[in-house]
Amino acid sequence: MRLLISGASGLLGLNFALEACREHEVYGIVHRRRLRQTPFTSIQCDLTDDAARRQLLRQISPDWVVHCAALADLEACEADPPLAKKLNTDLPAKLAEDVSNGGARLLHVSTDAVFDGQRGGYTEEDEPHPLSVYAQTKLAGEQAVLAIHPNALVVRVNFYGWSLSGKRSLAEFFFNNLRTGKETPGFQDVFFCPLLANDLAKILLTMMKMDLKGLYHVVACESISKYGFGVELARAFGLDEKLIRPSSVLEAGLRASRSPNMTLSVAKLQSVFPQSLPDIRQGLQRFVALYREGYSERLRSMNDEDSRVL
Numbered sequence: 001m002r003l004l005i006s007g008a009s010g011l012l013g014l015n016f017a018l019e020a021c022r023e024h025e026v027y028g029i030v031h032r033r034r035l036r037q038t039p040f041t042s043i044q045c046d047l048t049d050d051a052a053r054r055q056l057l058r059q060i061s062p063d064w065v066v067h068c069a070a071l072a073d074l075e076a077c078e079a080d081p082p083l084a085k086k087l088n089t090d091l092p093a094k095l096a097e098d099v100s101n102g103g104a105r106l107l108h109v110s111t112d113a114v115f116d117g118q119r120g121g122y123t124e125e126d127e128p129h130p131l132s133v134y135a136q137t138k139l140a141g142e143q144a145v146l147a148i149h150p151n152a153l154v155v156r157v158n159f160y161g162w163s164l165s166g167k168r169s170l171a172e173f174f175f176n177n178l179r180t181g182k183e184t185p186g187f188q189d190v191f192f193c194p195l196l197a198n199d200l201a202k203i204l205l206t207m208m209k210m211d212l213k214g215l216y217h218v219v220a221c222e223s224i225s226k227y228g229f230g231v232e233l234a235r236a237f238g239l240d241e242k243l244i245r246p247s248s249v250l251e252a253g254l255r256a257s258r259s260p261n262m263t264l265s266v267a268k269l270q271s272v273f274p275q276s277l278p279d280i281r282q283g284l285q286r287f288v289a290l291y292r293e294g295y296s297e298r299l300r301s302m303n304d305e306d307s308r309v310l
């Protein structure tokens with residue numbers, strides 16, 4: 001398959017592109033950051049530029065567009081709601097339109113944050129109730145994609161992994177702090193079902209091969225608090241788990257409201273998917289293994305800081 005992956009400098013897009021290019025022809029789109037020495041073709045494009053985006057789609061003529069680009073920083077969305085809408089709602093809608101006109105398939109990445117987290121265990125049938133600008137604009141984005149392009153595959157996810165900067169994900173936050181002996185807060189009152197980005201990428205590639213369409217929750221098969229995740233990560237690396245200080249999201253002084261229980265049901269996917277979805281420890285073991293084989297360093301070496309556009 002020929003894949004055009006947006007957000008290829010981001011946490012999910014980069015790991016997705018690296019997994020996908022083992023088997024497929026991959027073109028990864030970056031915006032302000034630049035990549036070097038990637039085993040896939042990296043292309044710079046501002047996807048909100050309609051003419052540039054359409055020309056790129058014509059030029060590459062992909063079988064699938066995998067849309068990972070977004071304004072995924074909750075605090076940045078709260079600070080600039082028009083930009084959040086432009087990137088998280090308007091852009092996916094335009095991509096869905098372009099793709100449905102051109103005949104490619106679209107995989108659009110959404111989030112568990114569309115729910116208010118009062119209950120947890122949400123299925124695809126449950127009514128979303130987004131609390132933040134990020135969540136509202138992401139929900140509007142997924143709804144627009146499915147209305148415009150009913151054949152699109154829309155996935156609500158949660159993930160962690162190694163990133164270009166070495167500091168993008170929650171797991172890197174815990175790892176970087178614990179490794180330097182720094183006490184680190186872990187929220188005991190926020191629950192989620194995080195998947196390793198590499199595992200998520202492999203699952204999504206299988207879902208694409210299976211030709212699935214519509215809305216699916218794609219997360220780990222069990223849930224954990226952010227504090228518990230930090231403790232499991234410390235154990236997996238043999239680091240000092242006592243450095244993780246139990247804390248509350250309410251103490252953190254964050255501007256964007258967070259959903260306390262973001263756990264999702266994966267029953268819909270699990271009823272058709274050929275393998276069991278990974279649990280938390282399996283993902284963390286692979287996160288450690290990737291570190292030991294030099295994967296995190298390899299990602300950081302792809303960061304072409306000198307060419308970054310400010």
Ligand SMILES: NC(=O)c1ccc[n+]([C@@H]2O[C@H](COP(=O)([O-])OP(=O)(O)OC[C@H]3O[C@@H](n4cnc5c(N)ncnc54)[C@H](OP(=O)(O)O)[C@@H]3O)[C@@H](O)[C@H]2O)c1
Binds near residue numbers: 007032158
């Ligand atoms: N991170 C999480 O925990 C999480 C959880 C649930 C769902 N999600 C969803 O998963 C997806 C991927 O998130 P992520 O954390 O991997 O994102 P990320 O690391 O913040 O990366 C965002 C990407 O979007 C690109 N981008 C931004 N504006 C662009 C534009 N105008 N044109 C082209 N590209 C543009 C960025 O390019 P440059 O950096 O080169 O400018 C970057 O590659 C998003 O849809 C997000 O909402 C994330």
